[in-house]
Structure formats: C-alpha cells, structure tokens
Amino acid sequence: MELGRFWWWPVVLVLVYFGMNGCFGCWEQERIALLQYKVSTINYTDKFFFTPWDSTDKESDCCEWERVKCNITTGRVIQLALNLTMSYWSKESGGGWYFNASLFLPFEELQYLDLSENSICGWVPNEGFERFSALRKLEVLHLNNNNFNNSILSSLSGIASLKELYLGSNNLNGSIPIQELGKLNNLEELYLEYSSIDKSFLHKIGVMTSLNILAMSGCGLMGTLPPQGWCELRKLQEIDLSYNNFEGILPSCMANLTSLRVLDLSHNNFNGNIDQSPLSNLSSLEYLSFSNNNFLIPSTLSFLFNLSNLTILLSDNNKLALEPDSHSWIPTFQLKLVGQFPNWLLENNTRLEVFILNNNSFTGPFFVPYDIRPRIFIIDISNNHLRGPIPTNLGLIFPNLDYLKMSNNEFQGSIPSSFGNLVFLRGLDLSRNNFSGTVPIHFIMGCYQLELLTLSNNSFSGPIFPTNFNLTKLQFLHLDNNHFSGMLPTRMGNMSSLTQIVMAKNHFEGPIPIELCKLLFLTFLDLSDNNLSGSIPSCFNSSSIKFFQLNKNFLSGPIPTAFPNNSNLLVLNLRDNHLTGNIPNWIGSLSTLRGQIPIHLCLLQNLNILDLSYNKFSGSIPLCLSNITFDASALRTFSRDSYEEVPISNSLSLSRNIEDPNNFMFMPNGDVNVFEEVEFTTKSRTYSYKGDILEYMFGVDLSCNNLSGEIPPELGRMSSNIRALNLSHNNLSGPIPVTFSNLKEIESLDLSYNNFNGKIPPQLTEMTSLAVFSVAHNNLSGTTPNRKNQFITFDESSYEGNPLLCGPPLRNGCTKLRPTSTMPVDNEGEVDGSFMDKDxxxxxxxxxxxxxxxxxxxxxxxxxxxxxxxxxxxxxxxxxxxxxxxxxxxxxxxxxxx
Known part of the structure; x- marks a missing residue:
C-alpha cells in the first residue's frame, strides 16, 4: 500500500505546471475572450463600461471585473452582464453591431448572459447563436431591445439548456416558426413583449409544454383568443397579454390552466359577463388584472368566490352591473390595499391610539402629522413597499410610542436621533429595509425601556453599542445581516433579561466574551458567519439555552465541555470553524438535540438532521450511525414553548417567534404553533426546513472533513426514512457498500471526492427515489450501473474523475470486461474484481x-x-x-x- 503513494508526485507536478494560468483565479482564455469582446464593441462610452477591464495588467483577475461573476470554487465565468455596452447612436444612424458568437465559446461554464440593449442587428457569417450549442450550461439569455428579426429563432434552437429567453423589443414580426422554439425542451420562461408577431403563435405554442411564464404584452395582437394551443400549457404559472387589441369573450379552455398564479389581461377590448368566464376555475390565482376592458362585472363579485389565494385584483375601467344581493358569501381571499400610503389617516384622526396597516402593497413615502399625537402608542406599517427616509421628527410627534414596526419595506437612510425621545418604547422592528449608517448613541441611551430591538437585514455599520449603554430590560436583540463590526461588548453580560441574541452575518471579530455566560435566561444565541476567533468559552452551562449557533467563524480548539448538564439543547451548530480534537462523549446525553449538531451518535435515537460538514474531524465513521431511527415525534411536541407574548392591551398581545427571530406581530391572545428552522445542504443546494416539512426531512452530512477508512456496511442499514447522505470531500476508501441499496427513500447520495475503489454495486439501481447521485473523483473501476429507474437520469458529471470507470453515460465504452455480476459482493472478504491484482x-x-x-x-x-x-x-x-x-x-x- 505504501508503494501506491509515490505515483501521485508526477501527477501533481504536471497539474502544477498546467495550472499556472489559474494562479490568479481567472482562467486566461476567458480573460482574453473578455478583452476581445471589449475590442469588438464600437461605442463612445468605452471608458464608462470597461474601465476595470485592463488589457495592460496581465495580473488583473477578470473575476473581479465589473459585469463578470465567477464560480468561487473553479474560477470559471458563470455570469456576464454585457447589456448597454453598445450605444444607440449607431442604431439610429442605420448601423448596428454584427454579433460574433465565437467570442463566447471559451466560457464553457457560462450560465447567464445578458446582451440586451446593444443595437445588435445580426451576426458575422457562420458565427451566429448556433455556436452557443457548445455552451451546455447556458440557462438564461437576454437579447431584448436589439434589432433581431425572425431568423434568430432558428439560430437559437440548438441551445438545449436554455430555461429563460428574453426576445422582447426586437424586429420579430409575422408568423413565428414554432418548430424552432419547440426544440428548446427545457425552456421555462419566454418573453416576447412589444414584438409584431402573428396571433397564430398562440394557436401553435402548445408544443412548448415546459413553459412556466409567457409574456406577450404590447404585441398588437387582435381578434379573439384561440380556443386551443396556449390552453394546453398546463405548467403555465404567469401569462401577460396586456396592451393588445384582443376582443370577444374569454375561451372556456382557460379553465385548464389550473397552475396559473399571475394573469394580466388589462388594456384590451375583451367583453362579456365576467361571471360566466372561466376565471372562477383558476383557484391558484394570486394576481388578476383585467382593467381597461369592456367586461361586465357583477356587483356581487361572485366570480371570485373560489379564488382563495387572490391578493391583488385590478378591475378598473370596465362595466359594473348592479345585481340584487340574493345570496351572501364570505370571500376566502384577503386582498392587499395598493396605492400611495394614506398619510391623511394619521393627520385627520387625532384620537387614534393604534395604527396598523401592515401586509398591504402601499407605496411612496411615510409622513408624520405636523402636530404631536400623544395618544398613539402602536404603529405597524410593516410588509408594504414604502420608501424614503424615516421622518427626522418621528420621535417628537409620537412621544408615547410603545411599539413601532416598519419592517419589510424599502426605507433607507439612518435612524433619526429623535428616536432617543421615545422613552416609553418597548419594541422597535426596522428589519428588512435599506437602512445604513451607525446606530445613534442618543437612541441607545434614551430608549432604556426597550425589550425588543430588531435591525436585521439592513446595512447598518460600526459598533453596536456605546461603552456605557444601559439596556437592562432588553430581551430580544436581533442584528443579523448587517455590517456591524468591532468586538462584542463585554457589558452585554449586564443585560440580564436577554433571552435571544441574533447577530449572525456581520463583521464582528475577536473572542466571544465570557460575560455572556452570566445571561441565565438566554435561550437563543446565534453569532454565526462573523470573524470571531479564539476558543468557545467553557462557561456556557445554563440549562435554558436551546439554540446555540457559532458556525462560519474562525473558532479553534476543542469543543468545550460546556453543555453536559443541558438536556434542553435543541440546536448546536459549530460547522465551518477550525475546531479540532474528538467529539466529546457527553454530547450523547443531549437527548433532545435537533438541527445541525456535532454528536456522539450512539445515544441519539430521535435525530432529524446530522450536519458535521466543513470542519476538521478525523477518524472513521462510527458504526453506531445505523442506530439512529430518524424520528420526528419529539419535534411535534415543540409548539407552545416556542413563542412568548408580551401584553399590550386587554385584547392584544405581541407574539414573538423564537425560531423565526424576525417574526413579530400583533395578534389576539391565543395559542400558536411554530417550529424551529434548520438549514441543510442536499441535492447540491442549501435549503431551509421549517414547520411541518421538517418532520419529513432526515439527513446526514459529514462532508468536507478528514474522515478516513471504509464506509461501515452497517450504514446501509440506517432507517429507511433517511432522505440525504453526503460523505463527499473526505479521505474515505474501500468499496461502496452494497447495503446502500436498502435506503429506499434516499433522494440524494454524494460520495464524490474520496478514494473509493472497486466497482459500483449494480444493486444501487434499486434506489428508486434518487434525484442526485455522485461518485465523481474516486478510484472506481468497472462498468457504470445499468441505465434503469432513476439511474437513467444521471449524466456524465455523476461519474467523472474515475479513469478506470466505463460505460454510459461516460464517453469511454467498455471493452474486454467481464460481465458485471449481479450477486451481492462480500465487502469483508471478496476481492473487488478490478482490472488486475493490486500487488x-x-x-x-x-x-x-x-x-x-x-x-x-x-x-x-x-x-x-x-x-x-x-x-x-x-x-x-x-x-x-x-x-x-x-x-x-x-x-x-x-x-x-x-
């Protein structure tokens, strides 16, 4: 076995030699291609658009250039935003740009390309978009606002990977050859706005069965909607036919579009009684606009009875028909109010005490009255589209505010210093806006009654508190997703009422203050995704902590023996740090652990998700992993203790969701069921699991560590409920266990980037629920599994990086190989049947x-x-x-x- 290690050195030497071009992150051939594109564009704004694209600096990294985005792992270009790089003076003078598609062939990993608004009127001979067929990962292509004609469609038909195609505002006219567009089998979104195409296109488009979105506004279409073709698009979720000249009644075939969420028929000449139209069958509709038509709308609005998901209805400029109210009905939907924010409500109603206009679609700025309004103690205008700064005198106009919620809007600017006058303020939520700047000292020092402070998802910066702050009543502190910096204040240990601290995704640095150990009522601590360093304090022994997340920092040292007596811990997330040493045995006693947790596996019987990825754990995979039953029965009992209420009045309370820290709302006193949120990577993507769906998600992720040895065959005898298993990026070796075929419900299995050898067990084809499978970059040999069941869907990327592996979908065929045995392989004694004896x-x-x-x-x-x-x-x-x-x-x- 020692001899086998020497052959790697020549390979490493060759890779280093040929990897010189990747030294600076950007691939040299892609950098050259970008500079060639720069030269090929003829416009007077060259300095404005391409200033960072320096051809003289050979050390310049094109991944850091404007309009360019690269894959952070491979350094390959994946997105190019090259819109508006050609000026419109050439278009107006009868000129234009002739496109050369070969310039983009070096971008083999390109996924997104925007060439809109570039005055492109054609292409160099034999260099059209048919050359893009070599870009097998291109999914989004913007060509709108150019001078293309119908000939472009045949040129695009070879880009089989396309999912989104933007062709609006070109010179497309007349009949569209649907047979060309029909070849784009993966196309999900098609935008043809403001093109002079023929109405027959809607009659033929039924062959594009993968479409989810179709936009054809302003195309000058006339006559009635065809009764077939477009109605066959059963996956269609959004369609825009506004600003055309359609007339007549809506065809009954529209009732087939049961997945439709957005429908815009505005600014046409449709007529007929809307109550007799098929709209009442479209129960998935969320947005419906048929304004500026000739529809006859009954005053009872009974056609909306079944539209339980409807939130926005635009029906102005039609004909209203008054009808006797012969039957009463209660709408199953809740429409959102739209338009400018009604500031006059605050101005004219001087006796207001509670002002709640949340969860609407109001726009515009928010103004306060000219005179003081001492009665108002609650303002909630969250979940709208309000913009502009907060009025600087808000703290003076509403001096008795008890609770202010302005979250999930588009406010900008900084927090006014007048907030320091809100001495009675107990709750402030400014999360999910565009605020910036530092937190005013006057505000922190003046609002000493604060119990809830939420500034999440903004762009605040600087230190969080002055040195002498005194927020002893603060219970909920949420500052995540900002640009706060500096060290964590040690005086936070004096905020004895704190129960939640959420400060993730900032730029905090330095050690974790040991003073936090004084917070005896702390239940939620999230300091993840910062620049914290040092070791984890060993003094966190409070039995009240349920959520403890320090992932994505620079913490080092061993996992401390800090929690052995805490049987209430639900989430312990320490991934992506520099932790070392062994996993402590005491963790096995934490029998209620949930979420992303490092564990001593044997004692945890009711685990949902195990995530130990992105650390430096070593050794072999524990045999006892198969003992985990993956059962969420304990999770279903976690409800009432997940939220707390603060009384506001006799009939109203402020409900705080512990697991969704940003979810604060007024509601009548009563029970609420909420669940923790867990982030987990499966199927090559990171998802957040929350609520009922968490009861059905079971997975194990041990990727990106230094685990070694063989996979225990017992791992294939884990609970059949497991949905995801990720062992990639380790040093595991030996054969792939045949017992994996017992995992019937597994949907994602990733064994890539290890040292596995031998054959891929043919029994794996019995895993009929697999959606993602990868054994890439190992030392596997023999033939690939038979192309049946789910394995017929896996492409070459699932097997690449195994030189001795052959068979479809790999390009190298199998010759002179023994037939693959269908008998189970004895992993403990039988030789793996590779090409020759290892010795x-x-x-x-x-x-x-x-x-x-x-x-x-x-x-x-x-x-x-x-x-x-x-x-x-x-x-x-x-x-x-x-x-x-x-x-x-x-x-x-x-x-x-x-």
Missing part, C-alpha cells in the same frame, strides 16, 4: 517508475542543454506554487473578512 499493479508500476526516473537522470547527466531546461522548469514550478498559495490565501482572507 502486480504496484510492482509493475514501481519497476516502470524507477526505470523512467533513472532514464531522466541519465539524460540530464549526459546532456547539459536538457539539464538546464529541467532546472528552469523546476524553478518555474516553485514560483507557480508560491504564487498559488499566496494569492489564494489572500482571497480566502479577504472573502472571510468581507
């Missing part, structure tokens, strides 16, 4: 290796010229390795600090 391979390889090395030494000794070339190559490799380490370390440091 023979190692001996023959070493003989060849020594022979080649002696030959090289002899040539270098005899020939001075080749000796000079050899040492020059060695020097160049050393410089390249130094460059690679320095630059990537600098990038890593800047990305973590940014």
């Amino acid at each position: 023979v391979f190692y001996i023959s390889f070493m003989v060849a290796y020594i022979t080649v090395m002696l030959g090289i030494v002899a040539v270098l000794y005899i020939n001075p010229y080749w000796r000079k070339v050899w040492f020059n190559l060695i020097e160049m490799c050393i410089d390249t390795c130094y460059c690679f380490v320095v630059v990537h370390y600098r990038k890593l440091f800047s990305s973590r600090s940014g």
